[in-house]
Every structure is written in structure tokens, then in C-alpha cells.
Amino acid sequence: MMDRNDDDDVMADIGHALELGRAGDRGAARDALTALWDRVGDAGDALHRCTIAHHLADLQDAVADELTWDRRALAAATDLSDERAQEHHASLRVRAFLPSLHLNLADAYRRAGDVDRARQHVAVATPLAAELPDDDYGVLMRDALARVAGRLDTGSREPLARS
Structure with a gap:
């Protein structure tokens, strides 16, 4: 079994958005992750929702918005199985x-x-x-x-x- 699945385009796009944030462009990172959230949807893949929401929370300027995304991340985690997480990386x-x-x-x-x-x-x-x-x-x-x-x-x- 591979340690990491590089075939997941959404996870790759999340990684690219996070690179924008690490480079100092929080607004671009937030916009990219918000677009991904819109693409995945509220009922989309739980790993994608959890990951996007978790990182979007960190990019918010207002604590109320941060809480919204933190709650979404936790809610998505309740829908997530180890098996699905391990499709992305065996250690998860x-x-x-x-x-x-x-x-x-x-x-x-x-x-x-x-x-x-x-x-x-x-x-x-x-x-x-x-x-x-x-x-x-x-x-x-x-x-x-x-x-x-x-x-x-x-x-x-x-x-x-x-x-």
C-alpha cells in the first residue's frame, strides 16, 4: 500500500491554497479554499470538508467566522472514517x-x-x-x-x- 495518494485533486488543490497562505497571501488562500468548499459542497467528501474547513478557520479575520469553520471541521470529522483518511495517507x-x-x-x-x-x-x-x-x-x-x-x-x- 502506498503511504500517500497523490491522485486526489482536491487535496492537491488544498495544498496549493495553503502555499499561498504560507507565502503571506492570506486573502488568496482564503479565496482558494472557499472556492474549494463551494466545489466540494456541504455534503461532499468528509476528508475534503474537514481539511478545507480546518484551514479556512485559521484564515479568518473575525473570531465568529473562525468558529463557523471550526464547527464545520469538527462536524466533517464525525463523518470521516479512518479508511477514508488512510486513502490519502496511510498514517492518518x-x-x-x-x-x-x-x-x-x-x-x-x-x-x-x-x-x-x-x-x-x-x-x-x-x-x-x-x-x-x-x-x-x-x-x-x-x-x-x-x-x-x-x-x-x-x-x-x-x-x-x-x-
């Missing part, structure tokens, strides 16, 4: 996506001032993140969750610095 497991999706919601709710919902998502994400390996991703998720929890404890609505 849906359960490993969940800490990040809940973390993003927790942080956006925190910045929006909805402390109760933020804490609910931290409470869901924390045991899921504890199951992640002690690799870069696992450490990143656990550290970010601790930072969000700390900001909740202090009442801060300031954005987290990206590290």
Missing part, C-alpha cells in the same frame, strides 16, 4: 485529528468570551491529546491545550502566539 487516524479540532474550538470560544464552551472543548481535547504519541504533534497539542487552559484561568481573550 481520525481520532488523532480530534484534539486539534477541539483545541481550535476551545481557543476560538475563549477569544469570543464563551468560557463555558471553551472549557468544554478543553475537557474533551485533553484526554484525546494524552493518547497522542510523544512526537512533535503530540507535544504541540498538549502544550497548546495547556496554554489555552491557562488563558481561560486568567480570563485572557488575547490570541495565542503561534509557536
Whole structure:
């Protein structure tokens, strides 16, 4: 079995959109991902919807818009199977996506001032993140969750610095 499926045009287009964002053109990246969302549709492939929505959330200027996309990403993940994710890359497991999706919601709710919902998502994400390996991703998720929890404890609505 191949580690990666390079035949998925939508995932390739997502990658191209993300390159625009990494190059500093957030608007072009947002536009490209929004066009992909329109192409895939609300009932399209769950991997595509989850990936597009997850990345679109990060490109929003308003926290309310970010929350909309974060909720869409989590909703799509509930429709996603490991088998479908592994068609894209053999290492992918849906359960490993969940800490990040809940973390993003927790942080956006925190910045929006909805402390109760933020804490609910931290409470869901924390045991899921504890199951992640002690690799870069696992450490990143656990550290970010601790930072969000700390900001909740202090009442801060300031954005987290990206590290």
C-alpha cells in the first residue's frame, strides 16, 4: 500500500491554497479554499470538508467566522472514517485529528468570551491529546491545550502566539 495518494485533486488543490497562505497571501488562500468548499459542497467528501474547513478557520479575520469553520471541521470529522483518511495517507487516524479540532474550538470560544464552551472543548481535547504519541504533534497539542487552559484561568481573550 502506498503511504500517500497523490491522485486526489482536491487535496492537491488544498495544498496549493495553503502555499499561498504560507507565502503571506492570506486573502488568496482564503479565496482558494472557499472556492474549494463551494466545489466540494456541504455534503461532499468528509476528508475534503474537514481539511478545507480546518484551514479556512485559521484564515479568518473575525473570531465568529473562525468558529463557523471550526464547527464545520469538527462536524466533517464525525463523518470521516479512518479508511477514508488512510486513502490519502496511510498514517492518518481520525481520532488523532480530534484534539486539534477541539483545541481550535476551545481557543476560538475563549477569544469570543464563551468560557463555558471553551472549557468544554478543553475537557474533551485533553484526554484525546494524552493518547497522542510523544512526537512533535503530540507535544504541540498538549502544550497548546495547556496554554489555552491557562488563558481561560486568567480570563485572557488575547490570541495565542503561534509557536
